[in-house]
Amino acid sequence: MGVRRTAVVKIAVSDEQRDALHRTAEQYLYCANRTADYCWSDTSYTECKTNKREVRDALYSELREETDLQAQLVQAAIKRAVEAVKACVERWKKGQRVSQPTFTAETMDYDTRSATFYRNKVSLATVEGRVEPSFVLPADSPTPYERYVLSENYEFRESTLRYDVATDEFYLNLSTRRTDGDDEVSEDTGHPDQTVLGIDLGVNSLAVSSTGTFWQGDDYDHWCREFEKRRGEMQRRGTQAAHKALLRLGKREEAWRKQYIHTVANELVEEALTHDCDVIAFEDLTDIRERLPHAKWHHVWAFRRLLEYVSYKAPEQEVSVEQVEPNHTSQRCSRTDCGFTHENNRHGEHFECQKCGYEVNADYNGAKNIGLRYARKQTHRLRSSPKPGSGDAEVDLRINGGTLNGENHQPIAGD
Numbered sequence: 001m002g003v004r005r006t007a008v009v010k011i012a013v014s015d016e017q018r019d020a021l022h023r024t025a026e027q028y029l030y031c032a033n034r035t036a037d038y039c040w041s042d043t044s045y046t047e048c049k050t051n052k053r054e055v056r057d058a059l060y061s062e063l064r065e066e067t068d069l070q071a072q073l074v075q076a077a078i079k080r081a082v083e084a085v086k087a088c089v090e091r092w093k094k095g096q097r098v099s100q101p102t103f104t105a106e107t108m109d110y111d112t113r114s115a116t117f118y119r120n121k122v123s124l125a126t127v128e129g130r131v132e133p134s135f136v137l138p139a140d141s142p143t144p145y146e147r148y149v150l151s152e153n154y155e156f157r158e159s160t161l162r163y164d165v166a167t168d169e170f171y172l173n174l175s176t177r178r179t180d181g182d183d184e185v186s187e188d189t190g191h192p193d194q195t196v197l198g199i200d201l202g203v204n205s206l207a208v209s210s211t212g213t214f215w216q217g218d219d220y221d222h223w224c225r226e227f228e229k230r231r232g233e234m235q236r237r238g239t240q241a242a243h244k245a246l247l248r249l250g251k252r253e254e255a256w257r258k259q260y261i262h263t264v265a266n267e268l269v270e271e272a273l274t275h276d277c278d279v280i281a282f283e284d285l286t287d288i289r290e291r292l293p294h295a296k297w298h299h300v301w302a303f304r305r306l307l308e309y310v311s312y313k314a315p316e317q318e319v320s321v322e323q324v325e326p327n328h329t330s331q332r333c334s335r336t337d338c339g340f341t342h343e344n345n346r347h348g349e350h351f352e353c354q355k356c357g358y359e360v361n362a363d364y365n366g367a368k369n370i371g372l373r374y375a376r377k378q379t380h381r382l383r384s385s386p387k388p389g390s391g392d393a394e395v396d397l398r399i400n401g402g403t404l405n406g407e408n409h410q411p412i413a414g415d
């Protein structure tokens with residue numbers, strides 16, 4: 001199962017660096033849009049070009065000549081466009097309405113060749129050569145370099161530089177991944193009418209998907225605590241100046257928290273697209289405070305924002321968002337041939353079924369149950385609908401390494 005850690009770091013840019021980054025982004029978007037033009041065909045998806053290597057061979061030298069971009073940035077722009085076209089083709093094949101992808105937001109993908117991390121700063125390739133903005137962090141905290149790039153347990157993969165129009169700031173979204181062995185057996189069932197991605201929200205991990213990806217959110221927790229500490233210090237000072245600083249800090253904190261949740265929301269949608277899911281299922285959040293008594297206000301805030309952001313981002317990619325009843329999703333065994341529900345099944349982050357012995361991470365078990373619950377309800381609904389040919393209606397849950405069919409689930413009391 002993949003464990004993914006995401007960090008959002010603001011960088012301090014001088015006016016010159018700012019210009020260089022904007023000009024770089026402009027040329028990067030030019031490359032991505034040129035690539036999409038080249039790959040796209042309105043006539044038929046069979047005419048669309050989705051082979052990354054072929055597209056790169058056809059366009060790379062031209063784009064290098066037409067722009068001042070460094071080699072890796074040209075490649076990254078091509079890659080992004082080809083992936084977007086590929087995702088469109090997949091939806092087109094299923095009969096969904098699609099149009100040529102266009103790129104307007106100033107975001108650029110950097111890897112270890114185009115970005116170098118130092119303790120307090122990052123070196124980024126731009127059209128004006130390298131720029132080295134520093135991180136905006138309190139002095140006593142570990143830098144992203146220390147926390148992510150140096151970590152032995154996590155592989156540093158890529159970072160995305162994102163210009164936020166609302167705050168007029170540049171943010172670096174760092175993504176690292178830890179990979180353990182797969183423990184799921186594939187139970188692919190062919191061509192379902194819908195495929196669902198289940199998402200469990202929680203305190204141990206901010207979000208866990210039924211495909212086994214963890215958004216741990218420990219960075220989110222860390223920064224929320226840091227902000228709280230600093231707020232406390234300013235409140236104790238009690239002066240007029242401290243009061244003003246407190247208001248400024250509040251605004252900065254909110255912008256930061258929103259940015260963080262936006263990043264996770266984008267990655268959840270991306271996870272659904274990568275695994276060819278039509279639906280993202282969350283649990284209903286109405287009684288979340290009662291169900292998660294240990295959740296802090298910033299957790300509850302994060303859950304609600306995450307649901308909100310995914311709810312408007314996912315439909316843009318033709319993925320719908322649904323909520324299911326949360327009853328017992330954490331206590332129930334997610335093995336399709338079991339389904340035993342008992343409070344003793346769960347101990348903190350560990351799930352062990354008292355009946356069949358299935359052992360798994362508790363949040364991952366929850367994510368599977370949320371997806372299965374949606375799949376079962378939907379399968380029944382589709383089957384009982386009067387639409388002709390709906391007798392074979394099927395909704396599958398995407399899990400780590402395959403799919404499960406919601407129908408195989410044995411019913412239990414109270415479900």
Ligand SMILES: [Zn+2]
Nearest residue numbers: 333338353356
């Ligand atoms: Zn079981």
